[in-house]
Amino acid sequence: MVFSFFFKKKKQFLFKEFIDIHNHLLPGVDDGSKSVKQSIEMLDLYEELGVKKVIATPHIYKDLYPNTKNSIKNSFELLNKTSKKHNVEILGYAAEYLVDEFFLEKVNEKKSLLKCFNDHILIEIPFFSQLKNLNEAIFNLQNQGYLPILAHPERYHAIEKIDLILELKKKGVKMQLNALSLMGYYGPDVKKKASSWLKKGIYNYIGTDAHNKHQLNKLKDLTLDKKEFIAWNKISEKQSEISF
Numbered sequence: 001m002v003f004s005f006f007f008k009k010k011k012q013f014l015f016k017e018f019i020d021i022h023n024h025l026l027p028g029v030d031d032g033s034k035s036v037k038q039s040i041e042m043l044d045l046y047e048e049l050g051v052k053k054v055i056a057t058p059h060i061y062k063d064l065y066p067n068t069k070n071s072i073k074n075s076f077e078l079l080n081k082t083s084k085k086h087n088v089e090i091l092g093y094a095a096e097y098l099v100d101e102f103f104l105e106k107v108n109e110k111k112s113l114l115k116c117f118n119d120h121i122l123i124e125i126p127f128f129s130q131l132k133n134l135n136e137a138i139f140n141l142q143n144q145g146y147l148p149i150l151a152h153p154e155r156y157h158a159i160e161k162i163d164l165i166l167e168l169k170k171k172g173v174k175m176q177l178n179a180l181s182l183m184g185y186y187g188p189d190v191k192k193k194a195s196s197w198l199k200k201g202i203y204n205y206i207g208t209d210a211h212n213k214h215q216l217n218k219l220k221d222l223t224l225d226k227k228e229f230i231a232w233n234k235i236s237e238k239q240s241e242i243s244f
Contacts, residue, residue, distance in 0.1 A: 022207025
């Protein structure tokens with residue numbers, strides 16, 4: 001316990017050279033940044049953390065955030081004009097798709113989707129949802145050549161046991177950890193799952209899922225125990241090689 005305490009006290013530089021693949025940085029399109037000014041302030045905080053590049057991933061959620069490729073592109077271009085000289089590079093934009101009946105319809109119609117990088121696509125499910133729609137979406141996405149990444153699996157009420165995660169991983173689904181989950185930001189149960197699954201090698205990627213300055217400021221206080229730190233670094237190093 002004493003060793004763990006002193007280990008956590010050391011500066012860990014968790015986000016040095018980090019590429020953030022999940023955030024809500026683009027202005028005016030969802031529940032993230034509300035303006036270009038707020039987006040630039042978020043980029044300033046990314047720089048303080050040590051992050052070098054980001055891929056913007058606003059929500060596409062028909063009932064609340066009915067974004068299109070054009071609305072996301074327009075928001076990106078607006079921010080990109082102002083941020084070109086910023087030390088944190090915005091590599092490009094994708095989306096975080098909510099898996100619901102509207103998304104399934106889009107996939108079934110084989111409409112092209114915004115890819116996060118390479119052929120990867122970032123998806124989420126409603127927090128109190130069952131997994132039927134998710135399994136259908138995974139099957140159809142993979143048949144069309146997409147590689148699904150499930151955002152923050154530790155936060156879903158339908159996924160309490162690691163067995164369900166392992167089943168999804170066997171199907172080829174990759175898992176993305178929310179960094180804030182490790183701080184108890186979403187509650188102690190989520191923190192417990194996130195820590196355990198990180199140590200067990202469940203996650204393929206890490207994202208901030210930052211919506212605002214407050215969340216990025218919170219991440220300045222993130223410290224990990226030794227096993228978490230080792231697992232985090234393995235993921236972060238591979239993630240730093242992502243090209244958009």
